[in-house]
Amino acid sequence: MTDLLLFGHPDSGHACKVALALSMAGFDHKTQWVDIWADPATRPAEFLAASPFAEVPCLMINGVAHVQSGAILMEIASRFGVLGGESAEGLRRGREILMWEANRIGMCVPQLKEARRVQNEGFPDGAIEWLTIRFNADVKNFDRLLGDANFLHGAFPGFGDCAVWGYTQWLAVAGLEPSAKMAGWLDRMRAHPAMKTPAQFFPQ
């Protein structure tokens, strides 16, 4: 039996991506809450030894550390043959969505969420507008990627859907509006039986 331990925090969309994938795959796993707002040096020694940048998520698979949310999602899908990892086509689809998400949504939405939290303090003039313009382009491309399907992987959500969920779950918090297609997808994701709130994924 595979031993899975996920280090994370409810404020981390990157960690939520992995927690959702484990939940959707139905894998039993343990989680450990790591305080991402505290001085990194105060984080648990086991975590600091496993995560080179002291960042979450970090997934221990049979005691071996895996970091970087996209790489972890690919590991889960390909190693266990789940969430798109059942076929070469599903893996390719997921990889393409992961690269796109990391460069686009994963770049602007976390920043806009953080800007709201700190009331724009430290964000240079024009940064919010620029990030918002980028997000508006991302929404149009999300619509193209989704097409007429229910999920980015088709009839069922895959690891690409988990990646995009990570931060789009907080569009309202970031002061952003989804398109109608994206809103429908968010509703379907939220209604999935494996979905949990960030606090449920990472209880303290």
Ligand SMILES: N[C@@H](CCC(=O)N[C@@H](CS)C(=O)NCC(=O)O)C(=O)O
């Ligand atoms: N590229 C990384 C980003 C991970 C990341 O930025 N983690 C943040 C939380 S969202 C973190 O652990 N921050 C704590 C710190 O930097 O001290 C991934 O995809 O996993």
